Amino acid sequence: MKLPAFDYAAPTSIAEAVQLLAANPGAKALAGGQSLIPALAFRLGAPPLLVDLRKVRELSGITIDAAGVRLGARVRWRDIEDEARLKTAHPLLLAAVKHVAHYQVRNRGTVGGSLAHADPAAELPGVAVTCDAQIVTAGAKGSRTLAAADFFTGALSTELADDELIVELRLPSWPRERRWAFEEFSRRRGDFALAAVAVCYDVDGDGKARHAHIGVIGACLRPHRVPQAEALLNGRRLDADTVASAVRAFEAALEPPSDLHASADYRRSLAGTLLERALMRTL
Incomplete structure (x- = not known):
């Protein structure tokens, strides 16, 4: 057409x-x-x-320093895949991007485009929310820095004004010993996720989890963290029983949509299974 x-x-x-x-x-x-x-x-x-933003060089580039990772709005998925430093600087981001569509799309799709489009099944918005990222915008009224958790307001809906551009995504620094996992399920490789989860947490000197972050993608109208499940991890040593308790709380907190691809009940159960797999991988 x-x-x-x-x-x-x-x-x-x-x-x-x-x-x-x-x-x-x-x-x-x-x-x-x-x-x-x-x-x-x-x-x-x-x-x-x-x-067309292709000539705006200010929107390009990946910066990695002590403060974390900054991704320009015109950074493509393939740029992230090709950046070797991200294997240690932000492995969760790198793992999630590998699930984005197909090679042809990853060769063209951008960070800013994904954030602005705000598809609830897209990987990057979910990682941004899970990791407490900040989104920097520029508009006629000046620059703004918004928490990713506040930026996404619903399916395909954000706080971005009509005269604003996304300038960059800022991800906080990533402790080297942090444990993490990303799990996604789609009907075919490269399709949008029916559900996905992003998980990360640190471990204290006694082997107990702290700073747990659990984010849901796809089984939601907008990406968000699930504090009810996070609370059941913090201060505890993770084992099968702890994981099972967190999964039950996670599923109970979700309000997934129903559509022609999957029912709400299916998405809720699927997301719970993915969280169980993700957490067990971190043990």
């Missing part, structure tokens, strides 16, 4: 891109185009202007 008619601009700076968005109500930013272009083809949108 042909795309609707639109004007096109390719700014070279964040300031210029923001100015174009502000001056053209309804305009959309274009990065990798893996979500936006299909939406336009299906006439789910008809923006008067596409603001």
Whole structure:
């Protein structure tokens, strides 16, 4: 299907891109185009202007330092896969990105595009929320830094204003001894997840878990942590019984949607099974 008619601009700076968005109500930013272009083809949108970000070098680059990992909005999935330092700087992120779609999509799709699209089954929003990441935006009214947990407001819905761009994702530093796991299930390799879980926690000198983070993806209307399950891990040595208790609390706290792909009950049970697998892998 042909795309609707639109004007096109390719700014070279964040300031210029923001100015174009502000001056053209309804305009959309274009990065990798893996979500936006299909939406336009299906006439789910008809923006008067596409603001192509491919020449905005400020949005590129992966920075790793003592403060953590910073991903520019134009960083592609393949850039993350190719960054060897992430094997220790943020292995959970690296593991999750390997589940993103297919090679062709990972060669074009971007960090900013995934965050802005906010599909509840997408991996990166879930990792961002699980790891207490921050999302930096730029708009006509200036720059904002939002907690990922507050950024996503629902399925395909965020706090991003029409004249704002996502500039970068900031992930906190990753302790070398942190335990973690990522588990996902989809009907076919590369499909969106019916459910996925991201898990990480630290271990104190007595072998007890602390700072437990458990995030749900797919079995939800927006990615979120599950504090009811986290509380059953913190201060305890993990074993089969502890894991089973956390899984029960996790399932009870979920409110998954039903659709043509899976019922709410199926997604809830599937997410619980994935959490059990993830936690047992960390022992």
